[in-house]
Amino acid sequence: xxxxxxxVEAVKPIExxxxxxxxxxxxxxxxxxxxxxxxETLGAQLAAIARTCPPPxxxxxxxxxxxxxxxxxxxxxxxxxxxxxxxxVETMAAGxxxxxxxxxxxxxxVTVLDAGxxxxxxAHLQVRSAGVRGGTRDLRVEPAMTEAECTAAVLAGAAVxxxxxxxxxxxxxxxxxxxxxxxxxxxxxxxFTGGTPEQVTGxxxxxxxxxxxxxxxxxxxxxxxxxxxxxxxxxxxxxxxLEHAALAGVAxxxxxxxxxxxxxxxxxxASALAAAALCPNAIGYFIAGHRSVEPGATVGLDHLGLKxxxxxxxxxxxxxxxxxxxxxxxxxAAVLRGVAGLDELGV
Amino acid sequence: xxxxxxxVEAVKPIExxxxxxxxxxxxxxxxxxxxxxxxETLGAQLAAIARTCPPPxxxxxxxxxxxxxxxxxxxxxxxxxxxxxxxxVETMAAGxxxxxxxxxxxxxxVTVLDAGxxxxxxAHLQVRSAGVRGGTRDLRVEPAMTEAECTAAVLAGAAVxxxxxxxxxxxxxxxxxxxxxxxxxxxxxxxFTGGTPEQVTGxxxxxxxxxxxxxxxxxxxxxxxxxxxxxxxxxxxxxxxLEHAALAGVAxxxxxxxxxxxxxxxxxxASALAAAALCPNAIGYFIAGHRSVEPGATVGLDHLGLKxxxxxxxxxxxxxxxxxxxxxxxxxAAVLRGVAGLDELGV
Numbered sequence: 001x002x003x004x005x006x007x008v009e010a011v012k013p014i015e016x017x018x019x020x021x022x023x024x025x026x027x028x029x030x031x032x033x034x035x036x037x038x039x040e041t042l043g044a045q046l047a048a049i050a051r052t053c054p055p056p057x058x059x060x061x062x063x064x065x066x067x068x069x070x071x072x073x074x075x076x077x078x079x080x081x082x083x084x085x086x087x088x089v090e091t092m093a094a095g096x097x098x099x100x101x102x103x104x105x106x107x108x109x110v111t112v113l114d115a116g117x118x119x120x121x122x123a124h125l126q127v128r129s130a131g132v133r134g135g136t137r138d139l140r141v142e143p144a145m146t147e148a149e150c151t152a153a154v155l156a157g158a159a160v161x162x163x164x165x166x167x168x169x170x171x172x173x174x175x176x177x178x179x180x181x182x183x184x185x186x187x188x189x190x191x192f193t194g195g196t197p198e199q200v201t202g203x204x205x206x207x208x209x210x211x212x213x214x215x216x217x218x219x220x221x222x223x224x225x226x227x228x229x230x231x232x233x234x235x236x237x238x239x240x241x242l243e244h245a246a247l248a249g250v251a252x253x254x255x256x257x258x259x260x261x262x263x264x265x266x267x268x269x270a271s272a273l274a275a276a277a278l279c280p281n282a283i284g285y286f287i288a289g290h291r292s293v294e295p296g297a298t299v300g301l302d303h304l305g306l307k308x309x310x311x312x313x314x315x316x317x318x319x320x321x322x323x324x325x326x327x328x329x330x331x332x333a334a335v336l337r338g339v340a341g342l343d344e345l346g347v
Numbered sequence: 348x349x350x351x352x353x354x355v356e357a358v359k360p361i362e363x364x365x366x367x368x369x370x371x372x373x374x375x376x377x378x379x380x381x382x383x384x385x386x387e388t389l390g391a392q393l394a395a396i397a398r399t400c401p402p403p404x405x406x407x408x409x410x411x412x413x414x415x416x417x418x419x420x421x422x423x424x425x426x427x428x429x430x431x432x433x434x435x436v437e438t439m440a441a442g443x444x445x446x447x448x449x450x451x452x453x454x455x456x457v458t459v460l461d462a463g464x465x466x467x468x469x470a471h472l473q474v475r476s477a478g479v480r481g482g483t484r485d486l487r488v489e490p491a492m493t494e495a496e497c498t499a500a501v502l503a504g505a506a507v508x509x510x511x512x513x514x515x516x517x518x519x520x521x522x523x524x525x526x527x528x529x530x531x532x533x534x535x536x537x538x539f540t541g542g543t544p545e546q547v548t549g550x551x552x553x554x555x556x557x558x559x560x561x562x563x564x565x566x567x568x569x570x571x572x573x574x575x576x577x578x579x580x581x582x583x584x585x586x587x588x589l590e591h592a593a594l595a596g597v598a599x600x601x602x603x604x605x606x607x608x609x610x611x612x613x614x615x616x617a618s619a620l621a622a623a624a625l626c627p628n629a630i631g632y633f634i635a636g637h638r639s640v641e642p643g644a645t646v647g648l649d650h651l652g653l654k655x656x657x658x659x660x661x662x663x664x665x666x667x668x669x670x671x672x673x674x675x676x677x678x679x680a681a682v683l684r685g686v687a688g689l690d691e692l693g694v
Contacts (some may be wrong), residue, residue, distance in 0.1 A: 031444075032662070035552065106674045331452040334448040339445050
């Protein structure tokens with residue numbers, strides 16, 4: 001898929017008819033009707049995504065963590081130096097970040113994409129690179145990316161997802177890393193949902209009241225600078241990050257291949273909103289992994305009509321909350337595939 | 348452990364000092380402080396249970412499903428015939444129940460204990476048997492068990508847990524099966540928490556309003572019949588089921604071996620309340636896997652001071668909600684063990 005229009009075109013609606021078949025099948029299994037609650041609706045969604053009931057077993061889930069840096073860091077919206085993005089990418093590539101620990105515990109493979117880190121990670125590490133640019137411009141004062149740069153980042157993410165899926169990945173979890181990236185995430189969520197800067201801006205890594213006020217003002221100023229244009233690519237390029245663009249591409253590529261996508265925290269929700277704006281058909285493929293503490297995440301999930309599976313007060317990113325939801329999704333498929341029918345019991 | 352007093356005596360308090368060490372370690376890991384939310388408190392609990400920080404990796408979690416039948420079934424509290432208990436035990440032993448599907452998806456071994464099923468399961472199936480009696484007496488009209496029978500069931504559960512732990516199990520999830528067992532569960536929860544029959548009685552497999560009213564009356568009548576005696580073993584014998592007694596034994600044996608215990612729905616919460624009444628030290632070993640739809644589960648968890656990890660609207664039992672929490676617990680240990688320190692990053 002080497003252009004955005006073809007990628008969007010390739011995403012077909014999920015088949016609600018198959019979801020109904022799955023619901024019927026659930027009702028005939030050896031358990032009280034409806035007793036598996038949200039696991040049953042999740043199983044029906046997996047069937048509708050795969051266009052087959054029971055849905056396929058989930059045997060090779062993959063997490064894609066996209067990392068990027070942000071020109072808006074210069075505004076003082078984060079207390080952390082930008083170099084942390086590079087250090088954390090290197091830590092992930094070395095298998096020593098939170099995402100790696102949780103991925104191993106949940107049986108998920110990790111892929112790291114340098115979607116646009118300012119200082120490139122050590123060359124010997126296994127990190128793919130989008131090769132677009134080393135961080136965005138300052139979205140408070142100018143568009144963060146040109147539309148061409150943004151499109152290139154989307155397609156780079158899509159290419160990574162396509163490679164994983166070619167290699168057997170049957171579930172894709174989204175993860176992010178990027179110092180200051182909750183600022184563009186908030187701006188994207190405000191633009192795509194109509195939320196106010198106050199509603200969507202949060203404390204990110206844990207900033208103080210004064211920095212939160214500054215950050216909220218920066219989000220407001222960026223939205224004012226961007227203006228009323230709501231064309232999806234224009235919004236994403238103007239207010240987003242390279243990792244947000246890349247993850248939107250990951251989501252679209254997975255959806256185009258009928259693979260479910262698990263969202264993580266506020267940054268992946270911003271990416272999902274961008275993907276959904278570009279291609280409303282994609283929403284049916286999305287599963288909300290968890291409810292982040294970051295307020296914009298809930299605003300975005302509500303806009304997408306998604307209810308998170310977990311609420312464990314996480315606010316880390318890296319895909320950590322999406323990873324923890326993987327066994328739940330795997331279980332939902334397993335129930336539809338493996339549980340005996342009431343008829344087999346002779347009841 | 349061949350008597351109850353020794354079993355209770357063997358459960359030592361968890362070490363809060365080690366939990367503080369774990370919290371300190373979390374604060375020094377390569378992530379924003381506190382950003383893994385409840386995963387961090389869970390990791391600290393695991394360290395306090397194991398008396399070592401980082402806690403050991405969880406590599407061989409086991410689910411023990413205890414099954415039993417109930418004399419109170421004769422009161423019409425469930426629309427399902429009692430034979431379903433036997434059929435479901437056979438389905439579990441054949442690997443075809445919901446618990447088996449979810450256990451496989453979450454990497455957990457399943458052990459089935461016939462704690463007191465009325466009609467014994469097919470002899471060729473790998474099901475352990477407590478060998479106490481084939482179902483309880485009707486708790487509405489007389490004590491469900493003698494104290495000797497109840498103690499034997501507790502010790503049978505403890506023996507199964509001890510065998511699993513000897514075989515390497517490092518986390519124990521509790522599961523139950525028993526037609527009509529939400530009635531004794533409600534009675535136990537009312538007796539141990541002081542809740543009213545109306546507060547603790549729910550729809551179980553999905554009974555109608557009229558059956559719910561009858562069931563609530565039966566719970567009230569059983570409590571009145573039992574009277575004011577709150578001696579833990581007396582309450583458990585009088586109002587409980589053989590599977591509740593067995594699971595209390597499983598929980599105590601795991602705690603005595605410093606192994607964490609994940610609770611499932613209302614029946615396992617009733618067992619946990621009994622275990623906690625027999626041995627308050629045991630509470631520190633308990634992790635609430637999920638919030639069951641059944642109202643008594645929340646009353647019981649509140650009484651124990653436990654907040655569930657998941658809320659997926661499950662009401663099946665069999666350990667299904669406990670199983671889904673296993674990867675979260677495994678992840679909490681993995682973070683403390685595997686994530687790089689900030690010092691290693693040179694920050």
